[in-house]
Amino acid sequence: MSCSVTSIxxxxxxxxxxxxxxxxTEGMESIVVVGLPDASVKESRERVSAALRSLGFPLxxxxxxxxxxxxxxKxxxxxxxxxxxIGVLKSGDFLKEEIPGDAGFIGALSLDGTVLPVEGMIAAILAAKKLNLRTLYLPFDPSIPSIEIPDLELVYIETIRDVMDVLSGQQLLPFAQHSDCEEEQQVIERDFNQIIxxxxxxxxLEIAASGExxxxMDGPPGCGKSMLAETFPSILPPLSKEAQLEKISLYQLAGAPYSSIALPPYRHPHHSASAVSIIGGGSNPKPGEVSLAHRGVLFLDELGEFSKKTLDMLRQPLENETVTISRAHSTVTYPAKFIFIAAMNPCPCGYYGSKNQYCTCSDKQIKAYKGRVSGPILDRMDLLLTLEAVNMKDHDFTEIESSADIMKRVxxxxxxxxxxxxxxxxNGSVPFEELIRNSPLTPGQQSELQRLSITQGLSNRVQIKIIRLARTICDLEGEEAMTDASINEALSLRRLAPFSTVLMTGETQGAVYD
Structure with a gap:
């Protein structure tokens, strides 16, 4: 007798x-698995045989x-x-009930018949919805949040016997949901009111958070680059339910721990990290840091210390918001939509251009250090900031805006x-055609931007990024149409000269122009 059971x-x-x-069929006791199984799938023969024997169904x-x-x-x-x-039970006539064609079954087995959670269960649940399954039988995992998906019934089971009972019409007692996953208290350790x-x-950074x-950032050591980057997640909105599921799915597949479900992820790999750990890979490709930062922030401190190969491999994730890993037996694609923040010193010693320290680097050393970050990577950055050490003498410590206030505007x-x-x-990732259709430039703004692109040698990508930045600035100010002031501020954030026909307003004072 033969039967077919759906899995994912x-x-x-x-x-x-x-x-x-x-x-x-009748014959010498044996189990053969075909269909390009890997070692862990082949070993299911012993797990299934032992589990069925312990439940009273020896083969x-x-x-x-x-x-x-x-x-x-594969x-x-x-x-x-x-x-x-379940297929063996049905084909061996141990299970009399029919198995619905729109029901799926996922889970690993222990030798006593208990069904255990596995990596990638949330990804499998989301896939079951796309595959139009009506019911999914799976083990209960208290470490993941409760999931409710329209038109998909999730049946949590503990043993194979539970599946047989449900198929025969019996009801199972629901599992108690893990209370820690229901209402998570969001704890933010750093706040912008701590930065002077x-x-x-x-x-x-507010503009960057608003438009992704x-x-x-570049500047001498100790000027505050790392502190600003580490505080940046505190102004990001909490993740939506869909984004939370994507985050947990990626962390499950990578086998990486996470401390919060609702907060956007923040990844800060060391500059000695390998290209595989940053991008992802392995014989069985796993997500890397760019995917673990999905829907959150990837911060690379000391950008110039990363290998040039690793930095150049960031081009695809930064442009396409996905990363594709190809191996001999498979090609997988992981999402990699994140806000990229990088910090670096202006030279190997760190004090080139500093007002307080003397730079000991030669021109050749400075040029080689800057050359580690290729032009295509710099071209993909939206905001270029030069920071200097802060003199605390002239600052008012009582009127510093908090992250909560900034987050409301974001x-x-x-x-x-x-x-x-x-x-x-x-605005940072919407197709440019859609952006410009909803927010067209005036003829004067177009001609002036074209003039600047010629005189200052701006690439097409930089011109588009200036328009995207200007649109985000208008959204922060509540402006419907693109304004000259927003374009001027966008130019200042790229360290470019402003429109010659427009006077700079007080909003963009303090910018550094080359």
Whole structure:
């Protein structure tokens, strides 16, 4: 007798339907698995056999052939254990009830028949919805938040016997949800009211958070670059429910711990990190830092100390918001939509251009140090900031704006963008055609920007980034149309000269122009 049971395979975060076809015939006791299984899938033979024997269903004088279809896709992990066991029970006539075609089964098995959680369960749940499954049987995992997906019933089970009971019409008692995942208290350790001075940098980071723009800061050691970057997540809005699920899925696949569900991720790899750890990879490709920073922030401190190869590999994630990892047996794509913040010293010793310290580097050393960051990477940065050490003598310590106040403006600016584009997307990543269609430049602004691009040698990418920045500044100010002042401020954030026909306003004073 033969039967087919539906399960879900994973290729990165993308799920696909796997039909577990089982045939049980009389013969010498054996279990054969075909369909490009890896070692962990092949070992399911012993797990399934032992689990069924412990539940009172020994496979005596039975030859079991299991085909995992589609046969051309390589199958990884113990995700198919439960589906294989149900298929063996049905094909071996131990299970009388019919198995619905729109029901899926995922989970690993222990030797006593207990169904255990596996890596990538949330990705499999999201894939089940896309595959139009109506019911999904899976083990309960208290470490992940409760999930409610329309038109998909999640049946949490503990043993194979529970599945048989549900298929026969019996009801299971619901599992108690993990209380820590229900209402998480958001604890923010750093706040902008702890940072003295750097008003122009704070304004730039507010713009970056509002439009999801990339930032490069340079300045001497101790001027506050790392402190500003570490405080930056405190002004980002909390993650939506969908973003939370994406975050947990990536961390599960990578086997990495996370401290918060609702807060955007913040990744800060050391400059000695390898290219594989930053981008992702391995024989069975796992997400790297660029994917673990998805929906959050990736901060690379001492950018000039990273290898040139690693930095150049960032080009695809920064441009396409995805990273594709190709190996001999598979190619996987992981999301990598993050706000990129980088910091570097102006020279190897760090004091080039400093007013307080003497630089000991030669011109050749400075040129070689700057050359580690290639032109294409610099071209992809939206905001270029030069920081200097703050003199605390002239600052008022009582009137420093908090992160909560800045976050309110960031949330309001993002809401304007969501309404304008009809979906949750910001000016930093919306297609340029859609951006310019909703916010056209005036003829005077177009001609002046073209003049600046010729005189200052701006690439097309830089021109587009200036327009994106100007649109975000207008959203922060509540302006519907693109203003000259917003374009001037955008130019100042790129360290470029302003429009010659427009007088600089007080809003952009303090900028550094080359």
């Amino acid at each position: 395979g994973l290729k990165g975060l993308e799920g696909y339907r796997v039909q577990v076809q089982v045939q049980v 005596v004088d039975m030859k079991v052939v299991i085909n995992l279809s589609p046969a051309e896709q 199958k990884n992990g113990p995700l198919f254990d439960l589906a294989i066991a 001075g750097h008003e122009f940098a704070k304004r730039a 723009h990339f930032v490069l 949330c309001a600016a993002r809401e304007r963008q969501y309404i304008r584009y009809g979906r949750e997307i910001c």
